[in-house]
Amino acid sequence: MDKSQFCKCLYYSTNALSRNLNKIAEEEFSVTGLAPTYGFILMTVNKNPGIPAGEIANIMQLDPSTVTRLVDKLDSGKYVKRTREGKFVFVYPTSKSIKLNNKIIASWKSLYKRYTDLIGIEKSRKLTGKVYEAVLSMNK
Amino acid sequence: MDKSQFCKCLYYSTNALSRNLNKIAEEEFSVTGLAPTYGFILMTVNKNPGIPAGEIANIMQLDPSTVTRLVDKLDSGKYVKRTREGKFVFVYPTSKSIKLNNKIIASWKSLYKRYTDLIGIEKSRKLTGKVYEAVLSMNK
DNA sequence: TTATGATACTTGTATATACAAGTGATATTT
DNA sequence: AAATATCACTTGTATATACAAGTATCATAA
Numbered sequence A, B: 001m002d003k004s005q006f007c008k009c010l011y012y013s014t015n016a017l018s019r020n021l022n023k024i025a026e027e028e029f030s031v032t033g034l035a036p037t038y039g040f041i042l043m044t045v046n047k048n049p050g051i052p053a054g055e056i057a058n059i060m061q062l063d064p065s066t067v068t069r070l071v072d073k074l075d076s077g078k079y080v081k082r083t084r085e086g087k088f089v090f091v092y093p094t095s096k097s098i099k100l101n102n103k104i105i106a107s108w109k110s111l112y113k114r115y116t117d118l119i120g121i122e123k124s125r126k127l128t129g130k131v132y133e134a135v136l137s138m139n140k
Numbered sequence C: 001t002t003a004t005g006a007t008a009c010t011t012g013t014a015t016a017t018a019c020a021a022g023t024g025a026t027a028t029t030t
Numbered sequence D: 001a002a003a004t005a006t007c008a009c010t011t012g013t014a015t016a017t018a019c020a021a022g023t024a025t026c027a028t029a030a
Helices: A010-032 A036-047 A053-060 A064-076 A095-119 A121-138 B010-032 B036-047 B053-060 B064-076 B095-119 B121-138
Strands: A080-085 A088-093 B080-085 B088-093
Touching (some): A010 A095, A010 B010, A010 B095, A010 B121, A036 A053, A053 A064, A064 A080, A095 B010, A095 B121, A121 B121, B010 B095, B036 B053, B036 B095, B053 B088, B064 B080
């Protein structure tokens, strides 16, 4: 059985890596009570209070409709506040999210430790650089 | 606005790459009438008639329950047949899937061309190797 | 040989995500 | 100034995917 007929396919390999990383990310973020993506959004909002929703979509490279959904949940959980001004929606942190920030960042660091322990610190660093470079070259 | 506070995070970057690749994969596979994952499964089944469902899960690195769902759909669309023998489920191609195989492989090649055009052929090759290496080191 | 445990799969359920189409606000053109 | 286009977001809908728990089969040990 040829287990690796797809190993030369970037799409296939990247998806597999993504699923593996997602699994450990969920584990590490579980102490925050949030899935990793929500943690990333909260970090972004905490760092940039009043950020427009569309900017979150840009940074996270998610569809605007997806961001609406995610921020909806954060809002209903009192993790953020929103104000609509004209066609823009600005997203603000709450005391809840500010209090949670350290825990989120700690989870993020644990995630980093988890995968660097598995992959190797130098390899991880290089790989991340190459992956991000690829992302940029696909966004033009 | 710091757009790249996450660019050093493998989880974040890999997810972004995965979404980008998924988008073009869906475009290229659209001529087959199937989403890319189904195409990959059909290629696997066409190459290994009678493959056990669990082996598909191994190769594709998907949860067995996910494979059940995907193969359910392929079965109801007459793309595969299944036989249960004891605790195993063996998956077989049909004439429909065999006829479709060339188209699937063509889509797969178009996908390859798409991302190598964007990322660069040599960079893609190296990146794929590193990504797959990372996958392996996370599966131990 | 029966009991226990492991294996292979399925089902129930939850969720992140995207796309298409909609709404309302702003900008641009005529 | 009115018409049109663009922008920012939301809503409706679909789907891939995972986890937990279930079922049935097989293997191992008592």
